[in-house]
Amino acid sequence: MGIFFGIILIKSQAVSWFRIQEMFRFQSFHMYGIIGSAIIVGMLSVWLIKRFGIKALNGEAVQIPEKKFHWGNVYGGVIFGLGWALTGACPGPLFAEMGGGFYVVIITFFSAIAGTWLYGKFRAKLPH
Numbered sequence: 551m552g553i554f555f556g557i558i559l560i561k562s563q564a565v566s567w568f569r570i571q572e573m574f575r576f577q578s579f580h581m582y583g584i585i586g587s588a589i590i591v592g593m594l595s596v597w598l599i600k601r602f603g604i605k606a607l608n609g610e611a612v613q614i615p616e617k618k619f620h621w622g623n624v625y626g627g628v629i630f631g632l633g634w635a636l637t638g639a640c641p642g643p644l645f646a647e648m649g650g651g652f653y654v655v656i657i658t659f660f661s662a663i664a665g666t667w668l669y670g671k672f673r674a675k676l677p678h
Contacts, residue, residue, distance in 0.1 A: 556646035565647045567638035574635045622677040637661070 563569045564584050572578035598604065599612050606612055634640050639647060639658040647655040669676070 552645075556643070556649055559643045559646040560650045565639070565643040565650065565652070567652075570634065570638045570640075620678065625677070633661070633665070 559565050562584060563580065569578065569580050573581035596614060600614070604612060637655075637658045639655050641658075641662045644655055644659045644662065648659070
């Protein structure tokens with residue numbers, strides 16, 4: 551499934567630095583269309599799961615916990631968005647980008663690892 555998803559990311563140009571820059575410069579609808587369609591599919595999926603009581607493959611009921619607003623999510627989202635805008639790469643498709651031959655994202659990959667490590671180191675001191 552991961553390989554299939556990576557192919558979709560490459561073919562849809564969702565991992566294209568140029569497409570990501572177009573999005574952050576409000577020059578193209580391409581990435582907004584991809585993200586928007588993913589949001590709609592996710593919303594529809596959650597609604598169907600709740601509406602029809604769909605169970606997991608192992609037969610257990612799917613539990614979707616309520617989420618409370620927290621300012622830490624806003625701060626994290628801003629930092630994530632700045633990193634995405636600066637590098638032109640979201641952490642999700644980094645492996646697809648490397649598999650597609652865009653080896654410069656190795657810098658972004660190691661930056662994501664460093665950011666994860668820093669978060670773990672200072673987690674207790676950060677707003678949650």
